[in-house]
Amino acid sequence: MTIENLIRPTIKALKPYSSARDEFQGMTSNMVFLDANENPFENGVNRYPDPHQTNLKDVLSKIKKVSSQNILLGNGSDEILDLIIRMFCEPHIDNAIILPPTYGMYEVLANLNAVETIKIPLTKETYQTQVNSILKAANTNSKLLFLCSPNNPTGNSFSTTDVEQLLNEFKGIVVLDEAYIDFSKQKSWLQRLDEFPNLIITQTLSKAYGMAGIRLGVCYASKKIISVLNTIKPPYNINELTQNKAIEKLHQENLVKNQIAKILIERDLVMNQLKTINFVSKIYPSDANFILIKVDDANKRYQQLINKNIVIRNRTTQLNCENCLRITIGTHEENIQLIKTLKELQTL
Numbered sequence: 001m002t003i004e005n006l007i008r009p010t011i012k013a014l015k016p017y018s019s020a021r022d023e024f025q026g027m028t029s030n031m032v033f034l035d036a037n038e039n040p041f042e043n044g045v046n047r048y049p050d051p052h053q054t055n056l057k058d059v060l061s062k063i064k065k066v067s068s069q070n071i072l073l074g075n076g077s078d079e080i081l082d083l084i085i086r087m088f089c090e091p092h093i094d095n096a097i098i099l100p101p102t103y104g105m106y107e108v109l110a111n112l113n114a115v116e117t118i119k120i121p122l123t124k125e126t127y128q129t130q131v132n133s134i135l136k137a138a139n140t141n142s143k144l145l146f147l148c149s150p151n152n153p154t155g156n157s158f159s160t161t162d163v164e165q166l167l168n169e170f171k172g173i174v175v176l177d178e179a180y181i182d183f184s185k186q187k188s189w190l191q192r193l194d195e196f197p198n199l200i201i202t203q204t205l206s207k208a209y210g211m212a213g214i215r216l217g218v219c220y221a222s223k224k225i226i227s228v229l230n231t232i233k234p235p236y237n238i239n240e241l242t243q244n245k246a247i248e249k250l251h252q253e254n255l256v257k258n259q260i261a262k263i264l265i266e267r268d269l270v271m272n273q274l275k276t277i278n279f280v281s282k283i284y285p286s287d288a289n290f291i292l293i294k295v296d297d298a299n300k301r302y303q304q305l306i307n308k309n310i311v312i313r314n315r316t317t318q319l320n321c322e323n324c325l326r327i328t329i330g331t332h333e334e335n336i337q338l339i340k341t342l343k344e345l346q347t348l
Contacts, residue, residue, distance in 0.1 A: 001171050003197055003224050006143055008090050016231035021051050049240040052230075056243045059250045060218065064190055070220055072229045075237050077179065077204045077217030082109050083229050084200060084219075088143040088173055089115040096144035097137065099129060101153055101318040103177060106146045118142065124320050127154040127284070129162045135169055143172045150180040153315045153326045155286035157186045167196045173225075175200045180288035182208030182260055183267075190220055197222050207289060208260050209249055214242045263289050267329045273339040278346050290328045298323040304348065308341045 004012075020036035039046045057068040074080035089096060091114035098106045098117050110117045120134045134145065145166060149158040167174050178201055181188045189201055201220040206212035216238065219229065249256070271291060274280050279301065282294040295301045298316035302325060305312055313326040329335065 001198065003173075003222065006088055006172060006198075007228060008086075008088065011087050011228060011232060014231060017235055019048070019051055019235035021048050022235065025050075025052075045240050047240075048236050049238060049243060051235045051237075053238050053243055056238070056247055056250075059247050063250060063253070064220070066190060066193065066220055067223075069223045070193065070226055072219040072221070072226050072233070073238050074217040074219060074233070076206070076215040077177070077202050078105055078109065079233075079237065080202055080217045080219045080229075081105060081175070081177075082113070083233055084173070084175060085109055085113045085115055085144065086232060087225075087228055089113060091115060094141045094143045095139075096146060097134060097142055098146050099134070099148075101127070101151075101315070101321050102146070102148045103152045103179075106148075121319055122151070122154070127151060127156050127320075129158050129166070131162050131165050134166065138170060138172070140171075142170075145170050145172060145174045146177065147174060148177040148179070149186075150178075150184050150287040152179070152288070153290075153292055153313065153318060153321065153324070155180075155284055155288045155290055155292050155326075157184050157287045160186065163189070167199055170198070173198050173200060175202065177202050179204045179207055183264065183289045184287035186287065193220055193222075197224075200225060205246060205249070209256055210259065211246065211249055214245050216242055216246050262332075263329050266332060266335050267291065269332075270327070270329060270335050270339065274342075277339075277342045280342075290326055292321070292324055292326050294322075294324050296323065298325050301325060301345065304345050305338075305341065308345075310338055310341055 024035060036048055038048060053073050056073065057071045060071055061068040072080065085096065095116040095118050096110050098119055099122050100119055101122065107117050118137050120130055120137055122128060123130060147158060147163065149163065150156060176189055176199060178188055181203065189199065193199060193201065203218045205216045267286060267289065271283055274283050274293060279296040280293050281296065284292040292315065298314050302312065302314040315321045315324045315326050
């Protein structure tokens with residue numbers, strides 16, 4: 001298997017759009033820019049942003065200890081996932097393997113690109129990968145395998161041994177979604193990126209870094225994969241305000257670490273308190289900033305909490321998640337309010 005052979009022929013032959021800022025890079029005070037049809041009146045955002053996000057990638061490179069040439073940034077992780085599907089999957093021919101219950105956008109994006117999804121469910125209750133079933137189901141048109149670890153909505157991380165076997169034996173690209181990795185006991189696979197040319201890792205600044213509102217996703221992969229993704233991404237996909245805000249937050253490393261630590265403490269507190277609620281029959285292990293629980297009647301309990309002005313996520317319609325609710329860890333005050341309300345609902 002070579003990465004070159006997995007890329008769609010039309011993508012390999014594509015001549016990328018060259019923006020004004022691709023043809024000329026650099027921004028000094030004495031330059032007169034009359035190349036990009038911009039409004040000339042300075043207001044801080046009248047110029048197009050750096051299409052390569054050079055400064056932001058340099059900051060990420062130092063923090064993650066990964067070369068900036070191995071980094072692609074997206075308008076949220078969803079844009080990155082969409083680009084990956086378009087890079088490798090021929091519409092109406094190729095397929096992607098997903099492992100439900102998992103993040104719903106994998107299937108949505110595949111459908112948008114006319115790419116078939118092969119579904120291999122996670123094991124019941126433990127929510128681990130069925131490696132042999134995945135490898136058996138894969139065929140010559142299976143270009144992508146989506147792994148979400150820690151997984152959404154279940155909260156658990158996948159076995160390192162299983163992931164390694166899939167990386168070694170799956171004949172396509174393994175996309176490892178690490179949106180919740182900062183809350184996990186397991187280490188990121190970033191430290192092993194160079195070992196597996198077929199590995200793509202996606203992360204986000206929406207969760208641990210608390211910047212869901214700026215929509216910034218991060219992709220780490222081989223230089224070859226990143227190079228091709230750069231040819232098909234929109235030229236100015238990360239706006240100036242997002243780049244500046246992300247750099248500002250990434251420099252607040254101690255603040256982020258403290259907030260993660262507080263969330264983990266609160267997660268343990270909530271899990272312990274949930275054990276006292278009589279209609280909660282199971283609390284699943286979590287490596288994320290949320291908890292999946294099984295209750296007597298998910299629809300009923302979800303609506304009761306809505307009536308008390310508390311919004312959680314009802315996951316009962318997801319495969320192997322019957323009567324399950326997903327609870328995001330909030331502030332201490334919000335978590336106390338949740339537990340207090342759940343205790344009150346025991347009598348209803």
